[in-house]
Amino acid sequence: MSAVTWSPTKSGQRYADVPEAEKRALFEEVKSDPRYPDFLYGCYECGICVSACPSARFYDFSPRVIAQALAREDVDRFYEILMEDIWNCAQCFSCVRCPRGNNPGGLVTLMREVAVRHGLERAQQALQGYSRVIYKIMLKGNQVSPDMLQPDFFPDWGPWVREFSRNMAAWRKAIPVDTLRNVTDAAWRTDDKTLRELYRIWFETGNMEVIREVDEGLYELLVEIMEEELEAGS
Amino acid sequence: MSEQMIPLTEIREKKARGVRPSPEEAPHPDLREELFELEARGELIVQRVPEPYVEVTTKFGRTKKVPIDHLWHHKSCGQCGHIPGYTTSILWLNRQFGIDYLDPTDQTSCTGWNYYASATSNAVAQLLVMCRNFAAAYETGYYPLIHCGTSYGHYKELREQLVHHKELRDQVRRVLDKLGKPLVVPEEIVHYSEWVHVMRHRIAERQVIDMRGITACVHPACHYYKIVAEDAIYDPDIYGGQRTATVTALLQALGITVADYSTWFDCCGFGFRHILVQRDFTRSFAVLRKIEVMKDEANPDMTVTHDTGCVTTLDKSQFAARAHQRRVGVPVLADSQVAALAMGAHPFRVLQLHWHSTDWRPLLEKLGIDWQKYWAEFEEDLAAIERGEKPGLTWEDAEQPIAMR
Secondary structure, three states, X not given: OOXXXXXXHHOOOOOOOOOHHHHHHHHHHXXXXXXXXXXXXXXXOOOHXXXXXXXXXXXXXXXXXXXXXHHXXXXXXXXXXXXXXXXXXXXXXXXXXXXXXXXXXXXXXXXXXXXXXXXXXXXXXXXXXXXXHHHHHHHHOOOOOHHHOOOXXXXXXOHHHHHHHHOHHHHHHOOOOOOOOOOOOOOOOOOHHHHHHHHHHHHHOOHHHHHHHHOXXXXXXXXXXXXXXXHHHO | OOOOOOOHHHHHHHHHHOOOOOHHHOOOOOHHHHHHHHHHOXXXXXXXXXXXXXXEEEOOOOEEEEEOOOEEEEOOHHHHHHOHHHXXXXXXXXXXXXXXXXXXXXXXXXXXXXXXXXXXOOHHHHHHHHHHHHHHHHHHOOEEEEOOHHXXXXXXXXXXXXXXXXXXXXXXXXXXXXHOOOOEEEOOOOEHHHHHHHOHHHXXXXXXXXXXXXXXXXXXXXXXXXXXXXXXXXXXXXXXXXXXXXXXXXXXXXXXXXXXXXXXXXXXXOOOHHHHHOHHHHHHHHHXXXXXXXXXXXXXXXXXXXXXXXXXXXXXXXXHHHOOOOOOOOOEEEHHHHHHHHOOOOOOOOOOHHHOOOOOHHHHHHOOOOHXXXXXXXXXXXXXXXXXXXXXXXXXXXXXXXXXX
């Protein structure tokens, strides 16, 4: 992550070398999303969103500034937010208590999508540690699975993570739910046909191209397995 | 400022009266009416809430139908993967009440977690994952009950987008056609805790564990009552109708004292991406803003919530904080686990408490439950599995309440 610190008084100065047209094009892409008018109506600067925002307590992050910058169409400020702030949002949507009806969390989502679609370096950095989750969801249809409970991944969760991991095979058999029993590499037993339908969705919606922008190696691995499965099922 | 300058008496009286909102004051039109209009135009199918159902009121006084029976359990990857007792407890309750339910294999995650964490998806893909799951439920004739708070909130958000954007609907329909699936949207998006909420008096009737000596703090899930706030259940008798009533009303029905605390509205700190790759944020928020505040202001015997991410965050974040002498040590349970425990569910075969990190033993001891005895039983189960004498636990092993044996 960059060492640049947030400073509300220096808007527009940090990326002066980036052409205005480049910033404007990225902004217009966010603005042209059909959800944009549902997420932004204007800003009273009342600060209610900031008072509820967990990220505002721990980072130089402000949902109010995001709503303000976008409402003013301040592309310099927008670019700074796109490069420095968006990955700090906790996506809790506490900010939607906004009396004006804004959804700063939703605006962050749109900006993240644009950052990923363009393979911006900052997006790639932010998602570096996340590829195993993307791999899991794309291939297994579940985002979280028991075999992710590894001591090296969750050392701060205490000695119980070692217990979960060591006893995984027997403990998973000792769950009376039929779809969970003895399943360790997914959250529950999922039909092959269901997974193939999911793979079709990823291809048909352009989602695989999104993955390619953020991690080329992961994309190639996923495509090979998915195409083979789709062929086997057709 | 003196009391004369601030009309404290009037403010307190106003708060005590409770909020009784009217549907006319809601900031947005009723989405269900728009859904039915789309159905009348042949754009989609609305899956009706089956009978029997219970009607409850939502934040702005609208009525929401919560089905009791014929449930398609839309499971949660986080629950099933890391807190399996959550899922087991929900299904155990269904079985205790003789509910006709389906535990489907034709279901994926909502993929909302990945979407909020990484943005490596898009609106159409998200809608299609939702609609594919809903079509799968519709094809079985059972009604979806959403276990995960994020799936519930995410689906409500997506349902709004589907209703309000024809271009998204058209793109979704084109892909569903290729999959041979209809475009189906349920009349109501229903969270499992809403089912527990409407069942709370029946649960209390079958309570076998006395919980009157217990004090609990409630943490409501952000994605339950913040995303599309109109759909959450509110009751004038719970917090004066100013906060959502699910979880709290159940605990009160079971005789538990619910203690308030000042950061009730705050998120747990889950953060989606943060819980996996930037946990210093998650830990800090969970401990400093939630657990320590509860401890200082209410000193509860447990914290009860109704979402996967919240149980995970609040439970797992407490271990590392002990090294810094933080004031932690509050066991974290889901409302379904508390309800099942009250009805005598086995602490390990059903509640699966061994998957929780923060020490739950003092809570069980205070409830008079001999956890060592049940752990010994469970260890025998595990040994039998290890010896190959049984392939695993079944409902037959878990069905009977402990107090009935």
